[in-house]
Amino acid sequence: MERLTSPAGRPRRRSSWGLRKRSTAVAVAVVAAALLLGGVIWLALLQSTLTASIDSASLRKAQNVIVQLADHDIEEVAEYIGLTAYAGQYVQLLDASGQVVAGSEPKAAQMPLTGLRPSPGKTQTQDVSSLPVIGNQDDFHVVTAGVRVGSAEYTVVVASSVQVQADTVATVAWFLLAATPLLLAVVGISVWLLVGRSLRQVERIRGQVARINAERLDGRIDVPPTDDELEALARTMNLMLERLQASDREQRRFVSDASHELRSPLATLSAGVEIAAADPSGAMWLQMKDVLAGETERMRYLVEDLLTLAKANDGGLAVEDADVDLDDVVDQEIRRLRSASLHQITAELTPTRIRGDARRIGQVLRNVLDNAERHARSWLRVTLRTTAGGAVITVDNDGDPVPAADRARIFERFVRLDESRSRESGGSGLGLAIAAGIMSAHHGTIRATEGPDGECRFEIAFPVPGAPATDEGAEHAPVRKSARR
Numbered sequence: 001m002e003r004l005t006s007p008a009g010r011p012r013r014r015s016s017w018g019l020r021k022r023s024t025a026v027a028v029a030v031v032a033a034a035l036l037l038g039g040v041i042w043l044a045l046l047q048s049t050l051t052a053s054i055d056s057a058s059l060r061k062a063q064n065v066i067v068q069l070a071d072h073d074i075e076e077v078a079e080y081i082g083l084t085a086y087a088g089q090y091v092q093l094l095d096a097s098g099q100v101v102a103g104s105e106p107k108a109a110q111m112p113l114t115g116l117r118p119s120p121g122k123t124q125t126q127d128v129s130s131l132p133v134i135g136n137q138d139d140f141h142v143v144t145a146g147v148r149v150g151s152a153e154y155t156v157v158v159a160s161s162v163q164v165q166a167d168t169v170a171t172v173a174w175f176l177l178a179a180t181p182l183l184l185a186v187v188g189i190s191v192w193l194l195v196g197r198s199l200r201q202v203e204r205i206r207g208q209v210a211r212i213n214a215e216r217l218d219g220r221i222d223v224p225p226t227d228d229e230l231e232a233l234a235r236t237m238n239l240m241l242e243r244l245q246a247s248d249r250e251q252r253r254f255v256s257d258a259s260h261e262l263r264s265p266l267a268t269l270s271a272g273v274e275i276a277a278a279d280p281s282g283a284m285w286l287q288m289k290d291v292l293a294g295e296t297e298r299m300r301y302l303v304e305d306l307l308t309l310a311k312a313n314d315g316g317l318a319v320e321d322a323d324v325d326l327d328d329v330v331d332q333e334i335r336r337l338r339s340a341s342l343h344q345i346t347a348e349l350t351p352t353r354i355r356g357d358a359r360r361i362g363q364v365l366r367n368v369l370d371n372a373e374r375h376a377r378s379w380l381r382v383t384l385r386t387t388a389g390g391a392v393i394t395v396d397n398d399g400d401p402v403p404a405a406d407r408a409r410i411f412e413r414f415v416r417l418d419e420s421r422s423r424e425s426g427g428s429g430l431g432l433a434i435a436a437g438i439m440s441a442h443h444g445t446i447r448a449t450e451g452p453d454g455e456c457r458f459e460i461a462f463p464v465p466g467a468p469a470t471d472e473g474a475e476h477a478p479v480r481k482s483a484r485r
Contacts, residue, residue: 020195027191028184035183039176043169050165051141055125058143058158061091062123065156066147069093078102088161090134096153107134113142113159120148131159138163201230209237217245254413265299268292305430308437319357319441326352326361326391326462330384333365337373337380343397344379352384352391354462360438361462364446367431368395368458375399375456390444390464394457401456402448410448411436435460 017025061084068080074093078101081091085104093102094112103109111133118124126142142159205221212219220241223234272292276285327349334347372380376397383394402410409415413433432446439446444462451457 020192020199023195024188024191028188031187032180032184035176035180039173039180042176043173046172047165047169050168051162054141054160054162054165055143058089058141058160059123059145061089061158062143062145062156065091065093065158066145069147069149069154069156074101088138088164090131090157090159092157094155094157098155101154105134113157114144116142116144116157117155118144118146120146120153122146127162128159136161139166198230201226202233205230205234205237212241214248217241217248262299262302265295265302268295269299302430305434308434319360319438321355322357324354324356324358324361326354326393327384329358329362330365330382330393333362333369334382336366337369341373341380343373343376345382346379347382347384349382349384350386352386352464354391354464356442356462361442364435364438364460365393367435368446368460371431372397372399372456372458386464389461391462393460393462394451395460396451396455396457399456401450401454407448411446 064084065077065081068077072080077093081093081102081104085091089104090108090113091104092100092108092113094117095101098112098117100109100112113131113133114126114128116124116126123143123145125144128140128142130137131140138161140159141162142157144158145156147154147156201224208219208221221234221237223238224231269292272288272295276282276288276292279285330347330349334345338345369380369382372395376399379398381394381396383396385392385394406415411432413430415433436446439460442462444460446458446460449457449459
């Protein structure tokens with residue numbers, strides 16, 4: 001027995017019996033209980049059936065004697081009783097005084113076999129352990145029937161031995177008693193072998209899983225063609241290993257990309273510090289401080305983006321749940337973009353209120369608008385409207401649309417569709433991934449698509465409680481139009 005510790009701190013014991021032993025023991029115990037209960041019921045039914053059969057045969061014999069008594073005289077009835085008698089059954093005809101008028105054999109013609117005297121038209125039964133009158137020690141079932149013939153009354157007595165039936169029940173009982181251990185042994189051996197065969201498959205799966213580690217995540221389980229739970233278990237294990245391998249690849253790629261992104265500003269800072277330290281006049285520091293400050297700021301933003309993205313992926317991104325005037329947030333981000341952009345920017349904003357975190361929503365819009373700014377040729381267009389499902393922000397620009405094959409991949413970390421762009425002009429590749437994480441925390445969606453005229457489009461959708469049932473309702477709301485640049 002192995003000693004374990006319970007949650008309350010008290011020691012408890014764990015049975016040394018394995019699954020194979022427990023399954024076999026339970027199967028044998030269940031079959032033994034079923035055999036015992038079934039055997040008792042079977043013997044009871046058999047006993048009842050045999051008793052009913054004897055009773056029916058005895059009553060039928062008494063009725064036949066009554067019929068003969070109604071149609072013939074006493075001598076003919078006595079002759080009929082003697083001719084139709086057979087071993088194990090004794091028949092008597094008694095008069096009203098209880099004297100034997102006729103018997104199936106000489107011993108039965110001397111004294112009454114029973115003291116039962118039913119009235120005419122009635123029957124009575126009795127079970128006795130022996131018939132001392134005829135010197136028979138067997139068990140008997142006695143049936144008596146009263147009859148009136150003319151003015152005389154008679155009693156017909158039929159005593160049938162039940163010893164054969166008792167011997168039959170006893171034989172069946174001994175057969176069940178002898179066969180039960182053999183049947184239990186067959187059940188135990190069968191369950192032992194079957195469970196052992198199944199556990200060998202489980203042990204094989206366990207051994208293969210045990211050999212898979214962080215260096216061998218490409219290993220897979222051999223799927224047995226059994227079309228049962230073992231095959232389903234092996235397939236499920238392979239699916240889990242595929243997810244683990246994909247997660248490991250994603251984690252390694254994330255670490256590699258993050259290291260690659262941080263290497264450039266760190267190298268610049270390291271080189272700048274060394275160069276400035278080598279100049280005792282301090283003139284080099286004055287020349288390099290702006291560059292070093294820019295690289296420091298760039299690295300700070302990158303680290304903050306990585307932390308935000310990690311929280312979003314882990315479900316730990318905290319967002320406020322407050323009323324947000326979405327049109328005001330969009331207008332503020334458009335004003336920020338106009339202050340630094342050389343492109344023509346237009347907007348049509350429908351006043352809309354949602355529940356969410358205004359700061360995080362602004363971060364989503366900032367990332368999407370900055371991305372659109374980098375790819376636009378001459379203009380950007382921002383539209384905010386309400387629909388049956390909520391509020392939708394569309395950001396269009398006249399740059400090339402995102403290829404259909406990359407429209408989902410673009411929201412992954414460190415993805416840059418234009419690999420020739422420098423990181424200074426192309427960003428870190430985290431903005432859209434962060435936007436997707438924030439939208440997920442708001443139960444909204446963001447997707448890249450294509451406008452009706454082939455322009456590049458991003459759609460940002462928020463759920464809005466109590467939104468209009470149709471788009472037509474939004475057309476009558478006041479629309480805020482910004483002037484063109």
